[in-house]
Amino acid sequence: MKAAQVIMDTGAHAAALAVKSARVDVVPGYPITPQTSIMEALAAMVENGELHARFIPVEGEHSSMAAAVAASAAGARVFTATSANGLLYMHDVLHMASGGRLPVVMCNVNRGIFAPWTLWADHQDSMSQRDTGWIQYHCSSNQEVFNTILQAFRVAEQINIPVMVNFDGFAISHCLMPLTLPPQEDIDRFLPLHEPEWRLDPAHPSSFSNVTNASEYAPFRQMLSEDIMAAIPLVKQAAQEYKDITGMWDGDTIDTYRLEDAEVVALAVNSMAAELRLSIDILREQGIKAGLLRPRLYLPFPAEDIISVLPKNAQVMVLDRNYNFGHPGGILAAELKSVLFGRRNDITVKNRVMGIGGIDLTRRFMAAEIRAMMDEK
Amino acid sequence: MKSVTKAYRPISWPMKGAGGDTGSWRTHRPVVDIQKCTKCQICWVYCPEAVINREESTIDYRYCKGCGVCAVECPTGAISMEKEA
Numbered sequence: 001m002k003a004a005q006v007i008m009d010t011g012a013h014a015a016a017l018a019v020k021s022a023r024v025d026v027v028p029g030y031p032i033t034p035q036t037s038i039m040e041a042l043a044a045m046v047e048n049g050e051l052h053a054r055f056i057p058v059e060g061e062h063s064s065m066a067a068a069v070a071a072s073a074a075g076a077r078v079f080t081a082t083s084a085n086g087l088l089y090m091h092d093v094l095h096m097a098s099g100g101r102l103p104v105v106m107c108n109v110n111r112g113i114f115a116p117w118t119l120w121a122d123h124q125d126s127m128s129q130r131d132t133g134w135i136q137y138h139c140s141s142n143q144e145v146f147n148t149i150l151q152a153f154r155v156a157e158q159i160n161i162p163v164m165v166n167f168d169g170f171a172i173s174h175c176l177m178p179l180t181l182p183p184q185e186d187i188d189r190f191l192p193l194h195e196p197e198w199r200l201d202p203a204h205p206s207s208f209s210n211v212t213n214a215s216e217y218a219p220f221r222q223m224l225s226e227d228i229m230a231a232i233p234l235v236k237q238a239a240q241e242y243k244d245i246t247g248m249w250d251g252d253t254i255d256t257y258r259l260e261d262a263e264v265v266a267l268a269v270n271s272m273a274a275e276l277r278l279s280i281d282i283l284r285e286q287g288i289k290a291g292l293l294r295p296r297l298y299l300p301f302p303a304e305d306i307i308s309v310l311p312k313n314a315q316v317m318v319l320d321r322n323y324n325f326g327h328p329g330g331i332l333a334a335e336l337k338s339v340l341f342g343r344r345n346d347i348t349v350k351n352r353v354m355g356i357g358g359i360d361l362t363r364r365f366m367a368a369e370i371r372a373m374m375d376e377k
Numbered sequence: 378m379k380s381v382t383k384a385y386r387p388i389s390w391p392m393k394g395a396g397g398d399t400g401s402w403r404t405h406r407p408v409v410d411i412q413k414c415t416k417c418q419i420c421w422v423y424c425p426e427a428v429i430n431r432e433e434s435t436i437d438y439r440y441c442k443g444c445g446v447c448a449v450e451c452p453t454g455a456i457s458m459e460k461e462a
Binding site: 099100101160198205206207208209210212213220223224227 | 386397
């Protein structure tokens with residue numbers, strides 16, 4: 001058996017290496033900062049023959065997702081990537097991918113949305129795509145990006161629902177971290193070649209997404225709604241089997257740190273959640289029983305796992321890197337409250353929005369914020 | 378937890394009447410005067426719904442939408458459009 005290889009590389013290159021390991025067939029792409037490094041790496045891999053895929057340069061993100069949808073309907077394993085306004089420009093076709101039940105996997109490298117323009121990370125882009133019917137992971141390290149893309153393909157192809165793998169621009173996409181690359185035969189064992197039970201095929205003509213009457217349309221939407229919820233056990237299974245094969249674990253639907261006896265729980269996603277582990281250590285040194293709950297899966301929101309894991313009478317400090325316009329605070333806080341209502345009345349939820357447009361979130365800053373939130377009514 | 382449902386993809390296969398009984402859309406019905414018909418098959422070529430029988434020049438009124446293309450194209454004036462009751 002071959003040993004795993006350990007290299008130093010960026011989050012963007014970790015994504016490209018995962019796509020190569022997944023033996024993807026088609027990669028449509030359009031550049032947007034900070035995602036461009038993924039597409040550059042994949043274009044180079046196709047050009048030099050490392051990756052046997054068709055690279056389709058397109059004129060914009062709407063076309064990028066349209067090409068992804070068409071290639072997926074033709075039976076290909078498809079990957080694309082985008083950021084911020086590129087993701088928003090795809091919005092229309094994101095619905096075609098989910099409603100069409102096409103297992104496209106896409107990386108969204110999180111970046112704030114205009115206006116005014118910003119290049120740096122927050123989570124307004126991915127979280128504003130909540131109702132498109134995509135499954136969404138949020139990752140907190142380069143290694144997790146690599147691991148999650150492989151798990152995403154597996155889950156997507158099991159239930160024919162597209163999956164978005166999100167991670168922060170620059171803090172993850174452009175920073176070097178050690179990266180373990182499992183042997184290709186292990187990855188092939190975890191993720192076999194894509195064999196869809198249906199595809200657009202001139203030899204067996206069929207039409208895709210025809211006009212439907214209400215009595216036909218409504219059941220399709222109902223099935224999509226129910227099947228997205230069925231992703232939760234598949235996400236857990238994928239994480240467990242990936243661990244069994246590679247030895248690596250990033251959590252399944254959730255990831256926790258020093259949570260068991262916590263009285264104060266920080267809840268956040270992406271790179272800030274990795275930094276929060278250090279904030280938890282600071283708070284523990286100050287005598288505060290602090291812990292971390294990181295939803296790795298944002299959609300479907302892992303309600304039952306969160307309900308079962310939160311310690312009794314905990315105060316949950318939700319640190320949102322996004323705004324929930326029309327409501328005070330952020331989107332994660334609203335999701336959490338809707339999950340807890342009537343189920344865990346012992347829990348107190350407090351919320352702050354921070355890190356918008358890439359404002360640096362250091363361990364000391366977040367520890368101080370959590371302390372201040374503890375004194376709030 | 379519910380397992381994934383089977384007939385979940387929006388796919389359809391070509392078959393007669395896949396679009397429903399489109400004959401109900403018709404306001405005018407093409408009527409063939411078989412005495413004037415020369416069996417030239419031009420109506421069969423032009424019919425966008427493929428509802429004209431090639432040999433008999435008869436029309437399948439269950440699916441004919443009554444567009445009138447056949448009546449316009451018929452070189453001998455054998456097809457007239459009559460208002461539906």
